[in-house]
Amino acid sequence: MGKADKIILAIIALVALVSMGIFLLMWQNQTEGATALVSIDGEQIMELKLEQEEDRQIDLSEYGVEVVLEIKDHQIRFLSSDCPDHLCIGFGWIDHEPQSAVCMPNRVAISIVGE
DSSP: OOHHHHHHHHHHHHHHHHHHHHHHHHHHHHHTTOEEEEEETTEEEEEEETTTOOSEEEEOGGGTOOEEEEEETTEEEEEEEOSSSOTGGGGOOBOSTTOEEEETTTTEEEEEEOO
16 A cells, blocks of 8 residues: 555545534534424424423323323433334434424324424
8 A cells, every 4th residue: 555545545534534523513413402392183282392301201191192201311202102003112212303203093293303
């Protein structure tokens, strides 16, 4: 490997590192100020500022659906649902825009938006 090849390799590595740094900064900015919008049948029922939320469970049965959401470490997920396939639980944790999770049978949606 000649000197020119080493310089090209070093430039490629430098560009990759700078790109990764930019990506990490963008991701961090997306997570800060993230808000979870919870809706049932297209009607927004909650707006949760994840950065400010304490770890807790939210039972949506008062809205006529047997769904429980969980907030932990400034993330949100479907913890339980009475839907037949439980696909919504498989979405896992969401915490930054443009992530979302939906429980179709119960018509419950969680969308993450930034500030």
